[in-house]
Amino acid sequence: MTQSFDIIKLTPELARQYAGMPSKPHRHNYEEIIIVAKGNPQHFIDFNKETITPPLVIYVAQGKIHQFLPDVNTEGWAIRYKNEFIPQSRFHFYSNFSDNINYTFETDNCLEKLNGLCNMMLDEFKQAQINYTMIKHLLLALLSKLEEEGKHRFRQESTSNNTQLISFNNFLKILEENFKRTEGVEFYADKMNMSVRNLNLICQSIFNKSVSEIVETRKLIEARQLLLNTDLSISEIGYELGYNEKAYFTRVFTKKTGLTPTDFRNQMSAMLS
Incomplete structure (x- = not known):
């Protein structure tokens, strides 16, 4: 356009x-x-x-x-x-x-x-x-x-849910700044000054996903963009997103998408060409 x-x-x-x-x-x-x-x-x-x-x-x-x-x-x-x-x-x-x-x-x-x-x-x-x-x-x-x-x-629900929505959006802002790091759920809970349990409850209530699922989704969305839009190797992309081992990044990516990173890059490039 x-x-x-x-x-x-x-x-x-x-x-x-x-x-x-x-x-x-x-x-x-x-x-x-x-x-x-x-x-x-x-x-x-x-x-x-x-x-x-x-x-x-x-x-x-x-x-x-x-x-x-x-x-x-x-x-x-x-x-x-x-x-x-x-x-x-x-x-x-x-x-x-x-x-x-x-x-x-x-x-x-x-x-x-x-x-x-x-x-x-x-x-x-x-x-x-x-x-x-x-x-x-x-x-x-x-x-x-x-x-x-x-x-x-x-x-339509209680005032506490309005507070939950504010907390959830704050979590996403923190995640956007830190998702490439190797930090786990505890890191985000600490940043929010709340327990892991409470942060998970908020994420399930608002987004119907756990904290770890949202973090993983953010990493994989970025991984797909990097696979399609850059010439970085699979190892470099994995390292960029906090996966220190290529094999672990490949396992996570394959489990989520049904394709290895290499197969994904090849198939999507062929589809878009």
Whole structure:
């Protein structure tokens, strides 16, 4: 994508065109938000394929390997924007710690509001003189609505869960600064001034993963990026991520992805070429 912003309305007619010319897995140089209102499309991201049950919002961060295959009933929106167009959102932050970022709707009128914002962006984007400032404000409103929707369930619960969410986000910030080190769960618990048990409870409650699983996921997401985007050897990548032995890094990577680092690099390079 050469421009800084694009928006596409997904319709059954467009879905039938895609069915005749399905896209291949590819990497983005932009952020993408896919709003699925109807249908059961398939989505492939970072080597996992799933069938989507709407209504659902899919966030695809820049650099992720991704393929979207709509069925003939798919309706919704695809919004694409470059980092320079709008500051990185919380979606981008969370994408470093999870293989996919999907948001379901907790409130009934959310889809209606998202459709309204998307229609206004599309109308402005069709103008001969596009007001990108207006589009940016509308997109920020859409992102804010999605983030609000993601937090909605915490407001329905006790105040302690709001505190948990704050603690969880603080943990992720600490992890982002330290995930390449060889530190274990105790290191992060100490940094948070809490017990390992309490930090694990928070991570399970908010992200449905243990601390060690989140740390490992962050390392493996970085490993895949390094395998695809650099010429570093397997040993160098493992060492970069705190695995002092190539054999141990290979075992962890293979267990998580089903491929050795070398096979992953070869297969993904062939797929993207």
